[in-house]
Amino acid sequence: MTTIRVAHLYPDYLNIYADRGNMAVLRRRAEWRGHELEITGLGMADSIVAGAHDLFYIGGGQDREQLLVAADLSSKAEPLIAAVEEGCALLAVCGGYQLLGRRYRGFHGEEMPGVGLLPLETVAGEGRLIGNVLLECEVEPGLRRTLAGFENHAGRTLLDPRARPLGRVVCGYGNDGESGWEGCRLKGAVGTYLHGPLLPRNPWLADWLLARALAHRSGGEPTALEPLLDELEAGAHAVSAGRAQAGGGAAAVRRWPRRARPAGS
Amino acid sequence: MHLRLPLVVDIAGAKVVAALSRLAGAGGGTTVPGKLLCKLDPGAIDRLAAALPAGAAVVSATNGKTTTTAIAAEILRGRARLAHNRAGSNLLSGVASTLLTSRGAELGLFEVDEAALPEVVRRVRPRAISLGNLFRDQLDRYGELELVADRWRRAVAALPAATRIVVNADDPQVGDLAHGRETASTFGLDDPRLARSGLQHAADSKYCVRCGTPYDYAAAYVGHLGDYRCPACGHARPKLDVAARAIELDGLDRVVFDFVTADGSRRVDLGLPGLYNVYNALAAGTLAQALGASLDEIAAGLGRFTAAFGRFERIPVGSKGLLLLLIKNPAGANEVVRTLVEGGAPRLAVVALNDGIADGRDVSWIWDVDFEPLFEGLERLVVSGDRATELALRAKYAGFDTQAIEVVPDLARAVDRGLELTPEGGELVVLPTYTAMLGLQRLVTQRGLVRPYWERAA
Numbered sequence: 075m076t077t078i079r080v081a082h083l084y085p086d087y088l089n090i091y092a093d094r095g096n097m098a099v100l101r102r103r104a105e106w107r108g109h110e111l112e113i114t115g116l117g118m119a120d121s122i123v124a125g126a127h128d129l130f131y132i133g134g135g136q137d138r139e140q141l142l143v144a145a146d147l148s149s150k151a152e153p154l155i156a157a158v159e160e161g162c163a164l165l166a167v168c169g170g171y172q173l174l175g176r177r178y179r180g181f182h183g184e185e186m187p188g189v190g191l192l193p194l195e196t197v198a199g200e201g202r203l204i205g206n207v208l209l210e211c212e213v214e215p216g217l218r219r220t221l222a223g224f225e226n227h228a229g230r231t232l233l234d235p236r237a238r239p240l241g242r243v244v245c246g247y248g249n250d251g252e253s254g255w256e257g258c259r260l261k262g263a264v265g266t267y268l269h270g271p272l273l274p275r276n277p278w279l280a281d282w283l284l285a286r287a288l289a290h291r292s293g294g295e296p297t298a299l300e301p302l303l304d305e306l307e308a309g310a311h312a313v314s315a316g317r318a319q320a321g322g323g324a325a326a327v328r329r330w331p332r333r334a335r336p337a338g339s
Numbered sequence: 340m341h342l343r344l345p346l347v348v349d350i351a352g353a354k355v356v357a358a359l360s361r362l363a364g365a366g367g368g369t370t371v372p373g374k375l376l377c378k379l380d381p382g383a384i385d386r387l388a389a390a391l392p393a394g395a396a397v398v399s400a401t402n403g404k405t406t407t408t409a410i411a412a413e414i415l416r417g418r419a420r421l422a423h424n425r426a427g428s429n430l431l432s433g434v435a436s437t438l439l440t441s442r443g444a445e446l447g448l449f450e451v452d453e454a455a456l457p458e459v460v461r462r463v464r465p466r467a468i469s470l471g472n473l474f475r476d477q478l479d480r481y482g483e484l485e486l487v488a489d490r491w492r493r494a495v496a497a498l499p500a501a502t503r504i505v506v507n508a509d510d511p512q513v514g515d516l517a518h519g520r521e522t523a524s525t526f527g528l529d530d531p532r533l534a535r536s537g538l539q540h541a542a543d544s545k546y547c548v549r550c551g552t553p554y555d556y557a558a559a560y561v562g563h564l565g566d567y568r569c570p571a572c573g574h575a576r577p578k579l580d581v582a583a584r585a586i587e588l589d590g591l592d593r594v595v596f597d598f599v600t601a602d603g604s605r606r607v608d609l610g611l612p613g614l615y616n617v618y619n620a621l622a623a624g625t626l627a628q629a630l631g632a633s634l635d636e637i638a639a640g641l642g643r644f645t646a647a648f649g650r651f652e653r654i655p656v657g658s659k660g661l662l663l664l665l666i667k668n669p670a671g672a673n674e675v676v677r678t679l680v681e682g683g684a685p686r687l688a689v690v691a692l693n694d695g696i697a698d699g700r701d702v703s704w705i706w707d708v709d710f711e712p713l714f715e716g717l718e719r720l721v722v723s724g725d726r727a728t729e730l731a732l733r734a735k736y737a738g739f740d741t742q743a744i745e746v747v748p749d750l751a752r753a754v755d756r757g758l759e760l761t762p763e764g765g766e767l768v769v770l771p772t773y774t775a776m777l778g779l780q781r782l783v784t785q786r787g788l789v790r791p792y793w794e795r796a797a
């Protein structure tokens with residue numbers, strides 16, 4: 075049994091889209107493999123201690139809450155970047171995802187400093203991008219999976235040319251509604267607009283994050299976790315994907331950009 | 340095309356449309372004539388509302404507006420003939436339809452969708468307005484809470500000074516709307532014995548409206564509603580003009596409390612369960628008071644009231660019964676769960692989740708509901724609706740045994756399955772979202788168990 079140490083950043087502020095659903099999935103799926111999840115909430119006054127966590131989670135918030143935490147989060151940039159550098163897993167959803175970029179300019183022109191962990195910038199645009207989304211991801215070379223979720227964001231996120239997206243938008247808007255890309259990947263860190271919440275109907279991503287966190291804890295390479303019976307998860311994924319296919323804005327079909335094409339990690 | 344038709348023509352034409360629509364079974368024809376009127380003559384609503392001899396009153400809230408309006412109608416119906424949008428058509432077109440179909444009405448009493456409030460208020464120019472609460476609800480449809488709150492602030496600021504404003508002081512954003520308005524009335528709960536030990540997960544407005552510091556709560560009652568104070572700038576719950584004290588919750592059947600005003604107090608026996616219905620009763624009673632009702636009229640009306648369809652309704656089915664409780668957002672569903680569990684936790688439940696426009700396309704809110712106390716008591720859970728599997732996952736990751744979950748997306752079959760599992764003489768608890776509740780309404784109507792809502796509304 076391994077204890078996976080999870081830092082949940084600003085659980086009181088960034089929790090708008092069922093973020094605790096994602097936490098519940100991580101916890102149960104670790105437990106069902108005989109591991110334990112030790113979740114620590116990190117708030118405004120708390121600092122990130124080097125080596126103290128294996129997995130970080132940052133959820134979404136309304137504009138007001140996001141503004142309240144932005145400066146504090148950016149002051150934690152150095153240890154957070156170092157943690158991902160040395161192999162920690164990280165999942166950031168919606169507002170948390172935006173704040174991991176270099177900057178976020180809110181709807182009323184508020185400038186929020188970002189962490190600078192992910193190579194991207196976000197500016198709020200006219201009109202929110204709302205609806206069901208289906209993504210196609212190549213999480214490891216040759217390992218293709220889909221992600222089904224729901225997005226609701228005013229931010230238009232632009233990835234740097236060399237940045238690696240999380241997935242290709244099959245149906246829905248994604249980062250900016252135009253590029254055809256969604257989310258961002260960097261080593262064990264995943265940023266995405268997909269809530270719904272994301273992990274219950276996409277358990278493969280939960281397992282991928284857990285494998286990374288376990289490897290960080292034990293000091294080895296990530297290995298696949300033993301499979302679980304995911305019938306209900308598959309059912310929910312199918313319904314959600316169907317919703318996106320029936321109603322999501324169809325983004326242009328694109329190939330992986332050459333530089334962003336997964337090549338190890 | 341905007342014609343200014345003589346009113347008589349509008350009314351005759353639109354009534355025909357309502358009758359035709361009813362015959363065609365298109366849901367009682369409750370908004371069709373209003374939509375037609377809005378198209379043909381957009382100014383007609385203003386004129387129809389202005390023609391009401393006793394004026395109009397408007398009720399809005401994220402949770403409880405249908406019940407609050409229905410309670411206010413029960414209190415006020417002895418005083419005036421009402422134009423009341425009882426069928427829950429709470430957008431501008433629903434208000435227009437009600438105005439059209441309520442000939443001879445003296446007082447307008449309108450439940451209004453929180454997003455539609457600014458426009459309805461601008462058009463109807465109410466004498467009094469009751470604002471109950473703002474919870475996060477269907478973010479895909481309404482946008483963030485702050486956005487709705489901001490639209491309310493601007494709508495209230497534009498009201499003439501004479502308009503009576505009734506606000507829930509226990510909700511920081513809503514209570515603040517009374518700030519600086521002399522004719523405002525505030526209501527709230529004053530019974531710390533019933534406070535929750537801490538803020539619930541889904542609590543929304545927990546940061547000071549003035550300075551952003553988290554509030555300290557002397558008592559939190561429902562979600563973020565309670566007796567709050569900002570430790571940094573001192574912004575606090577305003578003084579209560581109307582309060583509920585000495586509250587006795589009595590399971591699923593009723594709640595008894597003191598309705599306390601500056602003019603005196605009455606012990607009220609309300610035939611609805613839960614603290615959230617105390618808020619609804621306070622909102623309705625305070626509004627009725629602002630419209631001139633006496634304390635005795637208010638107490639009598641509260642005592643006579645029975646629930647609006649599906650909000651809390653018992654329907655006999657042979658030797659068994661259905662208990663319907665609408666769920667639609669985290670704060671409301673939390674109170675339903677709390678009331679159910681405190682009234683004797685059920686061992687079987689049907690929960691139905693749809694993702695229609697009226698339910699919210701985004702079903703993530705079910706993860707923010709504290710279902711755990713309900714799940715703990717259940718031996719079997721039947722999940723239904725278009726997103727039944729999502730509910731199954733919600734239960735599974737709460738630690739519920741998946742062997743005890745039945746996924747039955749079809750609503751009729753799920754209710755039948757639930758009834759089959761219900762012992763003779765027992766009651767089946769059904770928690771539907773809005774469109775699932777409408778589906779249940781059709782179901783029980785087809786089976787002849789209750790009259791259609793538009794007939795009952797007549």
Ligand SMILES: [Zn+2]
Nearest residue numbers: 547550569572
């Ligand atoms: Zn303050």
